[in-house]
Amino acid sequence: MSYLMKVDELEEKLHNENLVVVDVRFDLQDPDAGRKLYIESHLPNAVYLDLNKDLSGKVKKHGGNHPLPDVDIFSAKLGNIGIDNETTVVIYDAENGMFSARMWWLLYYFGHEKMYLLEGGYNGWLENGKEVTTTIPISRKKNYIPKIRHNEVVDIHGVKEKLSKNESVLIDSRAKERYLGKVEPLYPKAGHIPGAKNYFWKDVLDENGYWKTSKELEKHFQLLNKEEEIIVSCGSGVSACPNIIALKQAGYKNVKLYPGSFSDWISYDENRVEKKEE
Structure with a gap:
């Protein structure tokens, strides 16, 4: 792809x-x-x-x-x-x-x-010296017909069930210091969902900020089993997306998003958070 x-x-x-x-x-x-x-x-x-x-x-x-x-x-x-x-x-x-x-x-x-x-x-x-503009274009309206890929998402209930049965691997895409709960600029609780492994989303980019090649991404994710389902999370389902694209580019087929991510997880008072490396 x-x-x-x-x-x-x-x-x-x-x-x-x-x-x-x-x-x-x-x-x-x-x-x-x-x-x-x-x-x-x-x-x-x-x-x-x-x-x-x-x-x-x-x-x-x-x-x-x-x-x-x-x-x-x-x-x-x-x-x-x-x-x-x-x-x-x-x-x-x-x-x-x-x-x-x-x-x-x-x-x-x-x-x-x-x-x-x-x-x-x-x-x-x-x-690269390309042209920019201030002109706001006038769009020609079209009709978009969605064909939702329902299997691409997992909600909080699915995450809990799959983790309890060790059916999936959960990834947290935020920076290490947020994953470990050392800082939290956006939410009232700090840490991560218990069981989540940390893969900071910016690590799919090279030192110049450009996307790594498929081979480099495969090496980056080499500890993850391509046969397992991988659920990707972050703070609120945004920074998880570069990791999803990178995993797909590295040849992982069964990759899903937990859209609510950590911000959804902590909205339930009974949910525990973890602050140690996993």
Whole structure:
């Protein structure tokens, strides 16, 4: 599975009528920052989608801080920005980040086939001397028909059951210090779901911030059994997505997202958290 598109390749395809470029730059600490950056400048013909408002559903008591969006609402939003089931979608955030991976994964979950991450993101585009604009494009509306891949997600009940029976491996994609509960900038509790193994999502990138090759990713995940089901989590189902893409690229077939992740887990008072390496 190819999940990347190079800057030069996108530049050649920018005016293809069946291609939509989506800007998903975002800042968890400043939710309005991404849209402001988009208004200031973006790739030609790029449309903007917001992590909180577009790539997530309504936050409730349980379900995590970035629950999956409503199927009908998200499908309508895709149609409104010119995406149907045959459209090629290229997604970028500031660099090779978790927000573009979240959008990629959502499209995958909705049954889409042709979606790519822009290698290097917005900054990589600029570094290669490519053109940006302030013009907001007018999208030609289309009809998006979702074909949900229901087997790609596991809810909290499934996570508990599978872990109790040792049926799956649970990954926590957050930084080591958050996994160990040494710092927690976003949530009232610190630590991780008991049994989770730590694979920081940024480790799927090389020292220059670009995606590692399939062989490098296979080496990175070599302690994980390709025959086992792997459930990927993080704080709220966003930074788990680069790990999911990387695992798929490394040849792992049975990889699923726990959308609620740690923020959902701690919303239940009876759930224990762990702070030691596992």
